[in-house]
Amino acid sequence: MGWTANDIPDQTGRTAVVTGANSGIGYCAAKELARRGALVVLACRSEERGQAAADRLVAEVPEARALFQRLDLGDLGSVRAFAEEFDGDRLDLLVNNAGVMALPYTQTADGFETQFGVNHLGHFALTGLLMPKLLATPGARVVSVSSGMHAVANVDLGDLNSERRYRRWIAYGRSKSANLLFIHELARQLEASGSDVVAAAAHPGYAETNLQTAGARMEGRKRIERVIHVGNRIVGQSPEAGALPTLYAATAPDVAPDSFTGPQFLGWRGAPRRSWRASWTKDDRAGELLWTASEQLTGVGYKF
Ligand SMILES: NC(=O)c1ccc[n+]([C@@H]2O[C@H](COP(=O)([O-])OP(=O)(O)OC[C@H]3O[C@@H](n4cnc5c(N)ncnc54)[C@H](OP(=O)(O)O)[C@@H]3O)[C@@H](O)[C@H]2O)c1
Numbered sequence: 001m002g003w004t005a006n007d008i009p010d011q012t013g014r015t016a017v018v019t020g021a022n023s024g025i026g027y028c029a030a031k032e033l034a035r036r037g038a039l040v041v042l043a044c045r046s047e048e049r050g051q052a053a054a055d056r057l058v059a060e061v062p063e064a065r066a067l068f069q070r071l072d073l074g075d076l077g078s079v080r081a082f083a084e085e086f087d088g089d090r091l092d093l094l095v096n097n098a099g100v101m102a103l104p105y106t107q108t109a110d111g112f113e114t115q116f117g118v119n120h121l122g123h124f125a126l127t128g129l130l131m132p133k134l135l136a137t138p139g140a141r142v143v144s145v146s147s148g149m150h151a152v153a154n155v156d157l158g159d160l161n162s163e164r165r166y167r168r169w170i171a172y173g174r175s176k177s178a179n180l181l182f183i184h185e186l187a188r189q190l191e192a193s194g195s196d197v198v199a200a201a202a203h204p205g206y207a208e209t210n211l212q213t214a215g216a217r218m219e220g221r222k223r224i225e226r227v228i229h230v231g232n233r234i235v236g237q238s239p240e241a242g243a244l245p246t247l248y249a250a251t252a253p254d255v256a257p258d259s260f261t262g263p264q265f266l267g268w269r270g271a272p273r274r275s276w277r278a279s280w281t282k283d284d285r286a287g288e289l290l291w292t293a294s295e296q297l298t299g300v301g302y303k304f
Contacts, residue, residue: 001285003248004271005035007116008251010036011036012036012038014093015038015093015206016039016263017041017095017130018033018040018041018218019043019073020044020097020098021042021044021053022046022210023210024207024210025040025077025097025242028055028242029095029263030042030057032247034064035063036251039066042068043070043098044071044098045072045078060105072109073126074114074122075094075108075109076122079107079126080154080202084116086130086133091130091134093136093140094130094140094142095143095289096112096143098143098147098180099118099145099175099211100115101172104168108122112297115174116161116178117178119172120175120294121297127142127186128300131302131303135304139198141250142198143202144201144202146176147172147179149172149173149176150277150278153281154174155178155280155286158204173217177281179201180277181280182200183199184281184284184292188287189302198255200249201258202250202260202261204243204244205265205267212228220244241269244272245261245262245263246261260274260277
C-alpha cells in the first residue's frame with residue numbers, strides 16, 4: 001500500500017499557506033493539512049469562493065483551523081498586500097498550487113501573459129516576499145505544483161510572455177517548466193546560503209478539477225465544457241488522490257531539495273513517488289537567467 005493522507009505527520013503548531021485553495025487539489029491539500037493540526041491560510045483570489053471554501057473545510061473537519069486571505073496572483077499589488085497582511089510569526093509551509101491552464105490569450109493586471117504571470121511570476125513574487133518568514137521558521141518548506149505537461153515546452157528565455165506567438169498549450173507547458181526551474185534555482189540558492197528550508201515540486205497526474213474546463217468556460221463553449229467533464233470522469237483521478245503528491249512533498253520526512261513527486265502509474269494516477277522530469281528543468285544557467293528576469297519583471301528581490 002502506498003503513501004496516503006493518513007501518513008501525514010502531525011502538523012500541530014505549524015502554519016501553512018496554500019494558494020488556490022478554494023477548489024481542486026489546493027482545497028484537498030489544505031483540508032488534509034488542517035486535519036493533521038496545521039493552521040492553514042487559504043490564499044484565494046475571490047473573497048466569495050475563498051471564504052466559502054474555508055467555511056466548508058471547517059464544516060468537514062470541525063477541529064480545523066483554517067482562514068481565508070485574499071491573494072490574486074495575477075496582480076502584483078495583491079501579492080504584496082497579501083505578504084504585508086500575513087501576520088503569522090512563522091511560516092512552515094508555502095504551497096504554490098494555484099494555476100490556470102491553456103486559456104485564450106489574456107494579460108494579468110501588470111501586463112504579463114496570464115499563464116506565465118499567474119503560474120510562475122505571481123508565485124515567484126509571493127515566495128520572495130514571504131522568504132523572511134520561511135527562513136525564520138526551522139524546517140520550513142516551499143512546494144510548487146507543476147505538471148507532467150511541463151514536458152510540452154521548455155521556458156523560452158527570449159520570449160517569456162509569448163509576445164512573438166501565443167499557443168495556449170505551449171504557454172502552459174512553459175509556465176510549468178518555469179515552476180520546476182524556479183524550484184531548482186531556489187533549492188540551489190537556499191543551499192548556498194546555508195538555510196535548511198527545503199524547496200521541492202510535485203504534480204498530481206491527471207485529477208478531475210476545474211482546471212480543464214476553465215478555458216472553455218471563459219470562451220462560452222458549453223458543449224466542449226460538457227465533453228471535458230465526461231472525459232475527466234472517465235480518466236481522471238479524484239482531487240483527493242491528486243493532492244497526495246503535493247502533501248507528500250509538503251510533509252514527508254525524507255523529501256529531498258529539488259525533488260519532483262508525482263503519481264506512480266505512468267505519472268498519471270496512484271500513490272506518490274519520485275517523478276521523471278525533463279532535463280531542461282535542472283539546467284543551472286537557465287535557472288539563473290529565469291530568476292534574474294523574474295526579479296526584474298516583478299520587482300521582488302530575494303534576501304537569504
Ligand atoms: N488537475 C490536474 O489534472 C492537474 C494536472 C497537472 C497539474 N495541475 C496543477 O495543479 C494545480 C491546481 O489545479 P487544480 O487541478 O486543482 O485546478 P482548479 O480546481 O482549477 O484550481 C486552481 C486554483 O487556482 C486558483 N487561481 C487561478 N488563478 C488565480 C489567481 N490569479 N490568483 C489566485 N488563485 C488563482 C483558482 O481560483 P478560482 O477558483 O478563483 O479560479 C483555483 O483555486 C495547478 O497549478 C495546475 O496547473 C493540475
